[in-house]
Amino acid sequence: MKFAYRFSNLLGTVYRCGNLNFTRDGNSVISPVGNRVTVFDLKNNRSDTLPLATKYNIKCVGLSPDGRLAIIVDEGGEALLVSLVCRSVLHHFHFKGSVHSISFSPDGRKFVVTKGNIAQMYHAPGKKREFNAFVLDKTYFGPYDETTCIDWTDDSKCFVVGSKDMSTWVFGAERWDNLIYYALGGHKDAIVACFFESNSLDLYSLSQDGALCVWQCDTPPEGLKLKAPRGWRADLLQREKEEEEEEEDEEEGDRETTIRGKTMPAEQEKAGKVKYSRLAKYFLNKEGDFNNLTAAAYHKKVHLLVTGFASGIFHLHELPEFNLIHSLSISDQRVASVAINSSGDWIAFGCSGLGQLLVWEWQSESYVLKQQGHFNSMVSLAYSPDGQYIVTGGDDGKVKVWNTLSGFCFVTFTEHSSGVTGVTFTATGHVIVTSSLDGTVRAFDLHRYRNFRTFTSPRPMQFSCVAVDSSGEIVSAGAQDSFEIFVWSMQTGRLLDVLSGHEGPISGLCFNPMKSILASASWDKTVRLWDMFDSWRTKETLSLTSDALAVSFRPDGAELAVATLNSQITFWDPENAVQMGSIEGRHDLKTGRKELDKITAKHSAKGKAFTTLCYSADGQNILAGGMSKFVCLYHVREQILVKRFELSCNLSLDAMEEFLNRRKMTEFGNLALIDQDAGEENGVAVPLPGVRKGDMSSRHFKPEIRVTSLRFSPTGRCWAATSTEGLLIFSLDAQMLFDPFELDTSVTPGRIREALRQREFTRAILMAFRLNEKKLAQEVLEAVPQDEIDVVSTSLPELYVEKVLEFLAASFEVSRHLEFYLIWTQKLLMSHGQRLKSRAGQLLPVVQFLQKGLQRHLDDVSKLCDWNRYNIQYALAVSKQRGVKRTLEPLDTEEDTDASDDDSLQLLRRPSDDEEEEGMLV
Incomplete structure (x- = not known):
C-alpha cells in the first residue's frame, strides 16, 4: 500500500508528566509523553513509542510484576489495559474520577488505585479470557483529603496509602482480625511517599516539607490472622461443618466446632491488635520552604532511598541509619518523578518543567541516559540526505540532531540566543545551516560538532527562513523586517548580495534541486525567482491571489508549489511562469474550536491556512499542514485529497474538538477563563515567567495543536512532522499488509517452493515478488x-x-x-x-x-575496525615494553651465566599466569 503510513515513533519529547517505571529486567524505562508512552531501551540504545494513545495526558502508569501488562490512566480517569508483549490495548475502563496513583500487588492478583480521598482495590486481569478485566473488590475510606501514594508489602497482605491531610493509612488486603486499618500521624505537611520495609510491616513515610518518619510494627507479617466470618456466612459454614461431623460420628456428643481451623469467636482468645510506634524522625530539607520534597523512591533490597526536590536536587540515603550517600543537582526545575530499577544500580528522574529524562548510575556517578526535548514548541525540521538523521529547531533557541534508528538526540547546539526559524542540511549531509530571530545564520559541522560559520547582515535583522543550494556553496536567508534576502558564501562567510524587491516579510525560501534558481515567497502576494549565477537574466515574478506562506520545489525541479493565506495550494511551471493547477484545502483542514473562541469551528476555519508544504520523494504527491491536527496528502496531477492523517487525539490540547461542552458555558462566561490550577501545581508553586523565585503567582494554559513543519524522508518510506506533541514520524508498516503485485491463481507458495526445488531461480523470484510476501521473498533470494x-x-x-x-x-x-x-x-x-x-x-x-x-x-564496521586496530596496537605496545624490560634485567648468579642457551633466552619464555592476567585486555 503506497499511502499506508502509520505512526511509528515520537521524538523530540522524552517526558511530560506522570510516573516513570523500569521494566522487570531493569534495562528499559517506561516514560509517559503527553498521551503516549515511550519505552527507552538502555541496553540497546533505542527508543520506541507504543502505537496507542489516551484521550488526555497520562496521569499514572502501573506495571504488573511479570512485566507483561500495564495499566495507563489519563487525567480524565479513563484507563487502558495494555499488553507490552504484543503492544496492543486489551481493555478499556473508566474509574469515574481523577486517579492519582496505581500499583499492582507483588503477587499480581490485585491492584489498588487512589481516587479522591478513597482507595479502591480491584482484581487484576488473569491469563485466562475474562468477560470483565477489572472487578472492584473493596473500597477503603479513611483519609479526609486526596490520597497521593501507594505501597504494598512483599507478601501482598497489606498496603499503605498516603494523603494530603498529613496522615498515612495502613489497610489490610484481606479481612484480618488484628488489622483492619491503622492511621499514622506525625507529619506537618502532605505525604509525598510511603514505603514498607522488606518482608516486614515496618514502614517509612515522607512529607512535602522533607520530614522522614520511621515506623516500627510490633507484629510480623506472619502474625496477621484471618477474621472469622460473621452473620449468615458463619451460620452457613457452621451448619456445613456440623453435617460433615455428624456423618462421621453420630454418637459423639457436644464438641467444639471450628471454622477454617480456627475456634469460634466465643471461645477464641482475644488476639492482640497490630500497633505502630515511631522510632525516629529525620529531616531531608535543609534549604527552607521553597525547596519542597516532590518525589521519592525506595529500593527494599539494598535499602536505598532516593528523594527529589523542587530545586532539581536529589539525595541518596541508606536506611534505616539515614546515612547520606550522594547528593547532586541535575536540573533547574523540580524533579517530578523518581524510579529505581530492580538491581538498584540505575535511578531514573523526570523533570516536567524542561521535559528532561535522566538515568543516573549512582555507584559510578555517571549518566546512563540524558535526554531533553525542546521545552518550547519545535518550529522546523529537515532530513539528512541519507535519511539517518533529523535536525530540529525550536523557539528555545536550540538545534537538536536526532538519530532516526535509535530515536535519541546525540548533539545539541545552543549558540543561538533566540528562537530558531529554519534548519536545513547541505547536500553532503555533514553541515547544518540554521536561521534565527537573533539576527544570525549559523553553520554547524557534524564531524567536529561545532559552529564553524556565522553569517550576519550589515544591520541587525530577524531571519525567518533559510535555504542552501544543491552545491552547498550558497546560503540565503530571508528577513522579516527589511523584506530583503541575504546571500552568503559558505567557503568565505562573506556577504555576496542583498536581493531586494519584495514589499512584505519573507515567509519561505527554496532552491531548485537541479539549477541555481532561488524561489522566495512573501506576504506581498508574490513569489519571485532569482538566478544566483546569471545576474543578467530577468527575474520572474509569480502573482498570487493572497499572501504566500510556504514554497517548495518538486525533487526534479520542474514544478513549484505555493501555499497561500486563503487555504489554497497553487502549482507553477518555474520555467514559463505559468500556473498549472490549484487545490482548495479550506474544508480539508477541519480546525477545532478553542475554549475561548466566540465563533464556531466552521467559521474559524475560514482564517486558517496551510503553513508548510513538502513534496513526496517521487514528486507525485504533496503533504500540507498548518493550524490543525490534520496533515493532508494530495495527489498533484489529479489535485485530489488522497489521505488525511490525524496527528493527535489528545484533548488536553486546545482546538481539538469541533464543538465545546455546554456545561462549560455559564451565565458568567466560559469556565475555561477561571484558572483552577492557580496557586500550586502538585504542591509546588509555579511562578510567572520573569518573576523572582518563590513568587506564588501562577498561570495555567492549554497549548494549541498545530503543525509547524513537514518533511518527507529521502527514501520515501516515512515522513516527519513537528507539532505541539513533538516530532512525530509516520512510516510504511509493510509487515501487517497484504499487497500483491500482478497476482493470479497460478502463484502460490507451494509452486514457488516447487520452482526452487527444480532450481528455476528466476521463475521463483518473479512469483515470490508477485505474491509480495516478505518472508517468502527472503527464502527465495537466500536459496540462490x-x-x-x-x-x-x-x-x-x-x-x-x-x-x-x-x-x-x-x-x-x-x-x-x-x-x-x-x-x-x-x-x-x-x-x-x-x-x-x-x-x-x-x-x-x-x-x-x-x-x-x-x-x-x-x-558500524568502521567503528569496530578502529576499535580492533586500537586493541592490537595496545597489545603490541605492551608486549614490546615487556620484551625490552626483560632484556634489561641483570643476571643474578654465575649459574645463570653458564646456563644453556634455552634457559638464557628470557625473551622467549612463556609468561606466567599472573603476567598474562596483568596484560589481558578486557
Whole structure:
C-alpha cells in the first residue's frame, strides 16, 4: 500500500508528566509523553513509542510484576489495559474520577488505585479470557483529603496509602482480625511517599516539607490472622461443618466446632491488635520552604532511598541509619518523578518543567541516559540526505540532531540566543545551516560538532527562513523586517548580495534541486525567482491571489508549489511562469474550536491556512499542514485529497474538538477563563515567567495543536512532522499488509517452493515478488547459490529489478547476511544500470533507501575496525615494553651465566599466569 503510513515513533519529547517505571529486567524505562508512552531501551540504545494513545495526558502508569501488562490512566480517569508483549490495548475502563496513583500487588492478583480521598482495590486481569478485566473488590475510606501514594508489602497482605491531610493509612488486603486499618500521624505537611520495609510491616513515610518518619510494627507479617466470618456466612459454614461431623460420628456428643481451623469467636482468645510506634524522625530539607520534597523512591533490597526536590536536587540515603550517600543537582526545575530499577544500580528522574529524562548510575556517578526535548514548541525540521538523521529547531533557541534508528538526540547546539526559524542540511549531509530571530545564520559541522560559520547582515535583522543550494556553496536567508534576502558564501562567510524587491516579510525560501534558481515567497502576494549565477537574466515574478506562506520545489525541479493565506495550494511551471493547477484545502483542514473562541469551528476555519508544504520523494504527491491536527496528502496531477492523517487525539490540547461542552458555558462566561490550577501545581508553586523565585503567582494554559513543519524522508518510506506533541514520524508498516503485485491463481507458495526445488531461480523470484510476501521473498533470494547470482540478476525483467532493490534496501536494516546482499546489489546495478538511468527520478527514493542501509553498516564496521586496530596496537605496545624490560634485567648468579642457551633466552619464555592476567585486555 503506497499511502499506508502509520505512526511509528515520537521524538523530540522524552517526558511530560506522570510516573516513570523500569521494566522487570531493569534495562528499559517506561516514560509517559503527553498521551503516549515511550519505552527507552538502555541496553540497546533505542527508543520506541507504543502505537496507542489516551484521550488526555497520562496521569499514572502501573506495571504488573511479570512485566507483561500495564495499566495507563489519563487525567480524565479513563484507563487502558495494555499488553507490552504484543503492544496492543486489551481493555478499556473508566474509574469515574481523577486517579492519582496505581500499583499492582507483588503477587499480581490485585491492584489498588487512589481516587479522591478513597482507595479502591480491584482484581487484576488473569491469563485466562475474562468477560470483565477489572472487578472492584473493596473500597477503603479513611483519609479526609486526596490520597497521593501507594505501597504494598512483599507478601501482598497489606498496603499503605498516603494523603494530603498529613496522615498515612495502613489497610489490610484481606479481612484480618488484628488489622483492619491503622492511621499514622506525625507529619506537618502532605505525604509525598510511603514505603514498607522488606518482608516486614515496618514502614517509612515522607512529607512535602522533607520530614522522614520511621515506623516500627510490633507484629510480623506472619502474625496477621484471618477474621472469622460473621452473620449468615458463619451460620452457613457452621451448619456445613456440623453435617460433615455428624456423618462421621453420630454418637459423639457436644464438641467444639471450628471454622477454617480456627475456634469460634466465643471461645477464641482475644488476639492482640497490630500497633505502630515511631522510632525516629529525620529531616531531608535543609534549604527552607521553597525547596519542597516532590518525589521519592525506595529500593527494599539494598535499602536505598532516593528523594527529589523542587530545586532539581536529589539525595541518596541508606536506611534505616539515614546515612547520606550522594547528593547532586541535575536540573533547574523540580524533579517530578523518581524510579529505581530492580538491581538498584540505575535511578531514573523526570523533570516536567524542561521535559528532561535522566538515568543516573549512582555507584559510578555517571549518566546512563540524558535526554531533553525542546521545552518550547519545535518550529522546523529537515532530513539528512541519507535519511539517518533529523535536525530540529525550536523557539528555545536550540538545534537538536536526532538519530532516526535509535530515536535519541546525540548533539545539541545552543549558540543561538533566540528562537530558531529554519534548519536545513547541505547536500553532503555533514553541515547544518540554521536561521534565527537573533539576527544570525549559523553553520554547524557534524564531524567536529561545532559552529564553524556565522553569517550576519550589515544591520541587525530577524531571519525567518533559510535555504542552501544543491552545491552547498550558497546560503540565503530571508528577513522579516527589511523584506530583503541575504546571500552568503559558505567557503568565505562573506556577504555576496542583498536581493531586494519584495514589499512584505519573507515567509519561505527554496532552491531548485537541479539549477541555481532561488524561489522566495512573501506576504506581498508574490513569489519571485532569482538566478544566483546569471545576474543578467530577468527575474520572474509569480502573482498570487493572497499572501504566500510556504514554497517548495518538486525533487526534479520542474514544478513549484505555493501555499497561500486563503487555504489554497497553487502549482507553477518555474520555467514559463505559468500556473498549472490549484487545490482548495479550506474544508480539508477541519480546525477545532478553542475554549475561548466566540465563533464556531466552521467559521474559524475560514482564517486558517496551510503553513508548510513538502513534496513526496517521487514528486507525485504533496503533504500540507498548518493550524490543525490534520496533515493532508494530495495527489498533484489529479489535485485530489488522497489521505488525511490525524496527528493527535489528545484533548488536553486546545482546538481539538469541533464543538465545546455546554456545561462549560455559564451565565458568567466560559469556565475555561477561571484558572483552577492557580496557586500550586502538585504542591509546588509555579511562578510567572520573569518573576523572582518563590513568587506564588501562577498561570495555567492549554497549548494549541498545530503543525509547524513537514518533511518527507529521502527514501520515501516515512515522513516527519513537528507539532505541539513533538516530532512525530509516520512510516510504511509493510509487515501487517497484504499487497500483491500482478497476482493470479497460478502463484502460490507451494509452486514457488516447487520452482526452487527444480532450481528455476528466476521463475521463483518473479512469483515470490508477485505474491509480495516478505518472508517468502527472503527464502527465495537466500536459496540462490552465490555463483549463480550474476546469471539470475541478468535474467530479471526491468520491472522487477526495482522491487528487488527495494527489498534489499529493507533487508540491510535487519539482516546479518551483509556480504550476500551486497553481492546481489552489485550484480543488479552492474547488469541493469544503463537501463535504469531512464527512470532515475522514480528510482531515486529506492537508491537513497539503499544508501541509508549501506551507510549505517559502513559506520558500524568502521567503528569496530578502529576499535580492533586500537586493541592490537595496545597489545603490541605492551608486549614490546615487556620484551625490552626483560632484556634489561641483570643476571643474578654465575649459574645463570653458564646456563644453556634455552634457559638464557628470557625473551622467549612463556609468561606466567599472573603476567598474562596483568596484560589481558578486557
